[in-house]
Amino acid sequence: xxxxxxxxxxxxxxxxxxxxxxxxxxxxxxxxxxxxxxxxxxxxxxxxxxxxxxxxxxxxxxxxxxxxxxxxxxxxxxxxxxxxxxxxxxxxxxxxxxxxxxxxxxxxxxxxxxxxxxxxxxxxxxxxxxxxxxxxxxxxxxxxxxxxxxxxxxxxxxxxxxxxxxxxxxxxxxxxxxxxxxxxxxxxxxxxxxxxxxxxxxxxxxxxxxxxxxxxxxxxxxxxxxxxxxxxxxxxxxxxxxxxxxxxxxxxxxxxxxxxxxxxxxxxxxxxxxxxxxxxxxxxxxxxxxxxxxxxxxxxxxxxxxxxxxxxxxxxxxxxxxxxxxxxxxxxxxxxxxxxxxxxxxxxxxxxxxxxxxxxxxxxxxxxxxxxxxxxxxxxxxxxxxxxxxxxxxxxxxxxxxxxxxxxxxxxxxxxxxxxxxxxxxxxxxxxxxxxxxxxxxxxxxxxxxxxx
Numbered sequence: 001x002x003x004x005x006x007x008x009x010x011x012x013x014x015x016x017x018x019x020x021x022x023x024x025x026x027x028x029x030x031x032x033x034x035x036x037x038x039x040x041x042x043x044x045x046x047x048x049x050x051x052x053x054x055x056x057x058x059x060x061x062x063x064x065x066x067x068x069x070x071x072x073x074x075x076x077x078x079x080x081x082x083x084x085x086x087x088x089x090x091x092x093x094x095x096x097x098x099x100x101x102x103x104x105x106x107x108x109x110x111x112x113x114x115x116x117x118x119x120x121x122x123x124x125x126x127x128x129x130x131x132x133x134x135x136x137x138x139x140x141x142x143x144x145x146x147x148x149x150x151x152x153x154x155x156x157x158x159x160x161x162x163x164x165x166x167x168x169x170x171x172x173x174x175x176x177x178x179x180x181x182x183x184x185x186x187x188x189x190x191x192x193x194x195x196x197x198x199x200x201x202x203x204x205x206x207x208x209x210x211x212x213x214x215x216x217x218x219x220x221x222x223x224x225x226x227x228x229x230x231x232x233x234x235x236x237x238x239x240x241x242x243x244x245x246x247x248x249x250x251x252x253x254x255x256x257x258x259x260x261x262x263x264x265x266x267x268x269x270x271x272x273x274x275x276x277x278x279x280x281x282x283x284x285x286x287x288x289x290x291x292x293x294x295x296x297x298x299x300x301x302x303x304x305x306x307x308x309x310x311x312x313x314x315x316x317x318x319x320x321x322x323x324x325x326x327x328x329x330x331x332x333x334x335x336x337x338x339x340x341x342x343x344x345x346x347x348x349x350x351x352x353x354x355x356x357x358x359x360x361x362x363x364x365x366x367x368x369x370x371x372x373x374x375x376x377x378x379x380x381x382x383x384x385x386x387x388x389x390x391x392x393x394x395x396x397x398x399x400x401x402x403x404x405x406x407x408x409x410x411x412x413x414x415x416x417x418x419x420x421x422x423x424x425x426x427x428x429x430x431x432x433x434x435x436x437x438x439x440x441x442x443x444x445x446x447x448x449x450x451x452x453x
Contacts, residue, residue, distance in 0.1 A: 122279025181217030
């Protein structure tokens with residue numbers, strides 16, 4: 001290292017120490033003061049930062065930096081912040097991609113229609129949405145990796161696209177790779193067949209944001225594990241953001257090496273559940289009004305409630321229901337002059353589908369309505385938790401299942417955490433007694449029953 005470089009490094013080190021001691025920069029912002037003092041010419045200090053986020057945050061404290069630097073140099077200096085040139089990195093990407101990868105996104109491009117703006121948030125997915133937005137805005141700093149898990153069709157891929165789209169808006173010169181677990185396995189195989197493992201790893205060393213959908217598909221692939229482990233460590237150690245999705249938690253993915261599981265658990269794991277009733281209604285409204293076929297149609301509000309009551313097991317089912325409703329209303333209207341989708345028409349459109357699944361949906365519908373009313377989750381109401389509010393809600397749900405359905409005590413017990421028939425009978429008797437002596441219980445039951453019907 002040249003003498004001038006050593007001098008510039010010492011100046012910046014002492015300047016940063018004064019910035020810390022000044023107390024004018026919040027502790028949370030100090031990690032973003034990673035920078036390099038390039039030159040001191042004509043009382044102008046040129047400071048190079050590696051990322052847009054560093055530039056953005058350091059710019060807010062420009063006067064503080066100038067004052068501290070001037071104190072160190074015992075002279076007045078003007079600070080000029082510059083971002084690191086990306087040309088060399090982009091050239092690496094282009095050279096490696098030539099003849100081996102189609103584009104910098106490998107096999108997938110971001111879906112521009114899947115953003116945070118059109119992701120409907122509810123109790124079932126709020127944690128995943130907040131964590132995703134945080135990672136897209138503040139990449140590599142807090143939750144790394146971000147691991148989103150949940151059943152198919154609940155919005156995990158939507159969130160990955162939303163992360164990518166938001167990140168790309170904030171950091172347009174950054175390199176994003178978006179692919180599935182299967183596609184990663186295939187890429188490793190291609191690299192092996194072409195004897196280009198070094199190119200493969202060098203390519204991923206240029207990644208700033210790695211998005212992998214359905215990561216569970218790398219299980220039972222030892223060579224893929226080895227490559228992924230190397231790439232993972234490099235990216236995390238260099239504060240590059242990794243976001244993964246799966247249909248189960250890391251510990252539940254069989255055939256995954258323990259060291260991989262450990263890495264997945266070191267960040268933040270968040271779950272997405274089936275949408276609750278209110279969220280389902282909001283999703284339906286968003287999907288309905290976004291569909292071009294709905295432009296000339298009116299719809300009765302009760303239709304959304306009806307569909308949400310029967311198709312809220314996942315977002316894809318809700319979207320499919322909207323498509324079915326629009327198809328039926330356009331091609332089989334009750335009258336040619338009527339441009340309103342009524343509850344009657346909706347019931348005709350789904351008569352076969354709902355008839356086939358009614359017995360399966362009804363218990364879950366009652367349970368969901370009770371959960372919505374008491375602001376609980378399915379996991380809470382079916383758990384062994386005996387706190388008063390949860391126990392009360394559970395008893396009311398059992399009571400309504402017995403009242404409104406032709407369901408045995410054993411069947412009800414199975415739907416509420418595997419409880420035996422005597423527990424169910426006792427719960428129902430407790431509610432029947434409370435109805436006679438506690439007006440608020442009766443009021444709650446009537447209101448919940450109204451939403452069910």
